[in-house]
Amino acid sequence: MDLSLVIENCLLDDRLAQRQLYEQFLPYALTVTRRYGVASRYQADVVQDIFTEVFTKLATFDAQKGQFSTWFRTIAVRKTVDFQRKREKLRFTSLVAVLPEKSPTATLELEAVPTDELFVAFAALPTGFRTVFNLYAVDGYRHREIADLLGITPSASRSQYARARERLRHHLQGTKKKQVANEYR
Amino acid sequence: MSTAEERGALGERFHDLPTPASNPELEWENMARRILLPEPPEEEPRKRRAAFWWWFGGIAVLLAGAFLLWPAEEDHNPVSEEQPTVIAKGATTAEEKLIEATIPLKNPVKEQLPATTLTKGIGQEKALLQVVEVGKTVWTEEVSSTTEENLAPSLAPELAQPEVTIDFSRKAAVVVTQLPGGGIPMLDQLDQLPEVQARNLPFPVKPKGEASLAITLGGGAFQSGYAGDAPWLAAERNDFSPSLSLRYERPLTQNWFLSTGIDLRNYRFRTAFENVDPDARLYRPGTIDTIFRNLTTGEERTVFTDTVPGTVIRRFGNDNVVTEIGIPLLIAYRWASKKHALSLAIGPRLGLVVTREGRSLTGTNEVRELSEVPQFGNNLRWSGRLEAVYDYRITSSISLLAKVGGEAAFSNWSSSLDLKQRPKLVGGQLGLRFLLR
Numbered sequence: 001m002d003l004s005l006v007i008e009n010c011l012l013d014d015r016l017a018q019r020q021l022y023e024q025f026l027p028y029a030l031t032v033t034r035r036y037g038v039a040s041r042y043q044a045d046v047v048q049d050i051f052t053e054v055f056t057k058l059a060t061f062d063a064q065k066g067q068f069s070t071w072f073r074t075i076a077v078r079k080t081v082d083f084q085r086k087r088e089k090l091r092f093t094s095l096v097a098v099l100p101e102k103s104p105t106a107t108l109e110l111e112a113v114p115t116d117e118l119f120v121a122f123a124a125l126p127t128g129f130r131t132v133f134n135l136y137a138v139d140g141y142r143h144r145e146i147a148d149l150l151g152i153t154p155s156a157s158r159s160q161y162a163r164a165r166e167r168l169r170h171h172l173q174g175t176k177k178k179q180v181a182n183e184y185r
Numbered sequence: 186m187s188t189a190e191e192r193g194a195l196g197e198r199f200h201d202l203p204t205p206a207s208n209p210e211l212e213w214e215n216m217a218r219r220i221l222l223p224e225p226p227e228e229e230p231r232k233r234r235a236a237f238w239w240w241f242g243g244i245a246v247l248l249a250g251a252f253l254l255w256p257a258e259e260d261h262n263p264v265s266e267e268q269p270t271v272i273a274k275g276a277t278t279a280e281e282k283l284i285e286a287t288i289p290l291k292n293p294v295k296e297q298l299p300a301t302t303l304t305k306g307i308g309q310e311k312a313l314l315q316v317v318e319v320g321k322t323v324w325t326e327e328v329s330s331t332t333e334e335n336l337a338p339s340l341a342p343e344l345a346q347p348e349v350t351i352d353f354s355r356k357a358a359v360v361v362t363q364l365p366g367g368g369i370p371m372l373d374q375l376d377q378l379p380e381v382q383a384r385n386l387p388f389p390v391k392p393k394g395e396a397s398l399a400i401t402l403g404g405g406a407f408q409s410g411y412a413g414d415a416p417w418l419a420a421e422r423n424d425f426s427p428s429l430s431l432r433y434e435r436p437l438t439q440n441w442f443l444s445t446g447i448d449l450r451n452y453r454f455r456t457a458f459e460n461v462d463p464d465a466r467l468y469r470p471g472t473i474d475t476i477f478r479n480l481t482t483g484e485e486r487t488v489f490t491d492t493v494p495g496t497v498i499r500r501f502g503n504d505n506v507v508t509e510i511g512i513p514l515l516i517a518y519r520w521a522s523k524k525h526a527l528s529l530a531i532g533p534r535l536g537l538v539v540t541r542e543g544r545s546l547t548g549t550n551e552v553r554e555l556s557e558v559p560q561f562g563n564n565l566r567w568s569g570r571l572e573a574v575y576d577y578r579i580t581s582s583i584s585l586l587a588k589v590g591g592e593a594a595f596s597n598w599s600s601s602l603d604l605k606q607r608p609k610l611v612g613g614q615l616g617l618r619f620l621l622r
Contacts, residue, residue, distance in 0.1 A: 018221065019213045026211065031199050044210035051220045108191065115198055116479055117486065140193025165191070 003068055010058055022051060025072055032076040035134050036084055037123055049079045077139050081131060081149060108165050113172055121171050129164035136161050245447065245512055245537075394436035394519065396621040399446075401430045401588055405612015407452050410594060411560075411604070424453035424504075430614060432513075440519055444530055448511040452608075455504050505543030505555055511536040513570055526576035526584070534592065536566040562600025568592045568608075582620045589613045 006024075009017030026047065033046050053075050061071050110118065122130050135141040135149065136157075143157040150157070209215065404427040432446035478485045515532035543555040555561060572590030579585055592610040599606040 015217070015221075019217070022213055022216065022220075028200070030211075035199060040208075044208065044216070047211060048216065048219045051216065055220060110195060110198075114484060116482070116484060118195075118198070120486070137191050137193070138195040138199060140196055142192070 004063060007058060007061065007068065010055065018055065021054075025054075025069075028069070028072065029076050032073070032080050034119060035122055035130075035138060036077075036080045037125075037127060037130050038080060038083065042083070042087070046080055046083050049083060050076045053079055073139065077135070078149070081135070084127060084131060085150070108169055110172075117172075117175065121168055121175070124171050125164055125167055129160055129167060132157055132160040133164040133168065137165075242510065242537075245510070248512075394439050394442060394521075396436060397434045397618050398621060399430075399432045399434070399586060399616055399618040401432070401586065401614035401616025402428075403588070403612060403614030403616075404428055405610050407454055408609045409452075409454050410598070410606050410608035424455065426450060426452050426454075426610070426612070428612065428614065430616070434517065440521075442517040442519060442528070442530075444515040444517050444532075445513060448509075448513065448534075450509045450511060450536075452507040452509065453505070503544045505545070506540070507538060507542075507555075507561055508540045509536045509538050509566070515570060515572070517574075521576075524578050526574075526578070528574045528576070529572070530574065531571050532569075533595070534568050534570045536568065538564045538566070559599050559601030559604055560606060561598055563596065563598050565596075566598055567595040569595055576618060582622065584618045584620070585615075586618050587613065587615055 003024075006017045006020050010021055029047050029050050030043060032050075033043050038046050054072060057075075061068060113121070122134070125133065131150065132146060135146045136143070141149070143154040143161070146152075146157040147154040152160075404425050407426045428448055428450040430446060430448045432444055434442045434444045436442055511534050513532060513534040515530040517528045517530035519526055519528035521527075538561070541555045541561050545553060545555050545558040545560050570590060570592045572588055574586055574588045576584040576586045590612065594607040594609070596607075597605055598608060
């Protein structure tokens with residue numbers, strides 16, 4: 001399936017093409033919502049927001065400037081973060097001071113961790129930490145961009161990221177120990 | 186790996202993941218209607234709600250307007266300017282010596298005439314005037330020094346102190362005027378009395394207080410008043426709740442006032458939802474609780490939990506705002522000197538909720554929008570209000586006022602039968618009062 005043709009037909013209001021685009025990118029949209037911890041009962045609402053924006057602004061997509069998947073991801077991430085900000089406003093602010101700030105000395109080795117386990121580890125993070133971690137480590141935003149997106153300062157973004165990775169590391173270490181203990185039981 | 190290198194490092198890990206379990210809501214047939222023809226979400230109920238409040242607001246403004254424009258007093262003269270008519274005269278025979286008369290008065294004389302005989306005589310030469318209470322028996326007195334000369338000799342002794350019984354259906358002024366030929370009427374001449382002009386009564390009418398319009402700004406501490414079967418719900422913190430009031434006071438007498446108007450109030454509070462779970466299960470190594478198996482990859486993951494009885498779980502807290510328009514109707518008593526005045530007022534207040542913003546929790550620990558939950562669910566709220574107001578007059582028509590007051594809900598604010606919510610409020614306001622003359 002030629003994606004550029006699908007997009008072209010979508011712009012002509014071709015329902016079949018719109019369906020193709022939707023079904024092709026729905027898994028990715030759901031992955032983004034899962035990463036950012038959107039509860040399953042709200043997933044349809046977020047997906048609706050994402051694809052409404054995609055179809056509304058499809059005419060502005062310029063293939064010369066970048067890939068469609070990158071353009072789609074930007075919309076998906078922003079819409080998901082917006083949704084989380086509205087629903088989880090408190091957690092962004094109240095959990096900032098839960099942990100003392102630490103310099104990120106220990107390395108964060110995530111290559112060997114199964115993706116499914118990473119989802120579980122993300123889910124265990126407070127919303128604020130999870131959002132900043134996802135924006136930085138997964139979606140590649142700079143701290144300055146995260147600060148603009150979340151309405152916080154770049155230093156707060158850096159601080160939250162450091163705390164998030166520390167928590168993530170602890171969580172994954174704990175899980176590993178449990179697995180080892182089970183193997184020897 | 187340094188943190189700089191970590192930026193975007195996990196990006197590729199989340200591409201091309203398998204589609205999660207199907208969700209009917211995410212099927213294209215269902216989603217297409219939401220995406221391509223987006224329905225305005227709940228626009229109609231919102232409009233209906235807005236119309237409802239506009240309707241209520243309109244009624245409130247009309248009531249307030251009618252109250253403001255109602256003539257408090259056309260004239261300080263308690264007697265109508267129209268010629269009063271003597272509509273009944275009693276027996277005029279000297280033997281009976283009883284006179285019954287009623288002069289209908291249009292203005293609310295009953296409010297201004299004193300309860301007992303006040304005064305007599307517009308002038309010795311002209312008339313004898315008495316103001317009497319309903320059913321009061323009074324003694325008339327001579328009007329002029331020429332009385333005895335003009336009296337019929339047979340009536341002279343009686344007229345010296347004739348007994349007049351007034352049998353009125355209400356308070357009234359009785360005016361006995363001079364006869365056309367001079368002198369005062371004798372009892373058998375009373376039916377010759379001309380209709381009297383009973384205005385400009387000379388007796389001192391106690392002045393009423395002055396109507397006023399006050400605008401005040403302030404706020405108070407709000408206690409959200411959860412009670413009953415809601416141990417999982419508690420207000421964590423009450424912020425300053427600002428309010429703006431426009432109040433009209435109409436005098437009833439010199440000291441008694443009726444006070445009404447419109448208040449705009451923002452209740453601000455933060456709710457924390459706590460739950461003491463007797464069988465809380467927390468992640469803790471030691472006990473295998475559940476094994477999750479990924480049906481796609483076959484990977485198994487074990488979740489370790491342990492039971493921790495009596496654990497207090499704080500679910501979450503949220504900042505809430507409830508905006509309300511209120512209409513108080515208070516009766517006030519005022520003590521006033523030249524510059525200072527102090528008044529106490531008490532009465533009911535009807536609150537109309539305009540908006541509810543924030544989130545709350547149901548009894549089943551479900552997080553929902555504040556506008557959808559039973560707490561704060563009733564849009565009409567009755568409460569009782571008590572307030573004390575100090576006025577300092579800075580010009581002849583403007584005074585500075587400071588108000589402190591308290592309120593307690595009469596009615597349950599919750600629309601749930603199980604959950605009782607009777608908030609209380611204590612606060613103060615500062616503002617200006619403009620005397621209306």
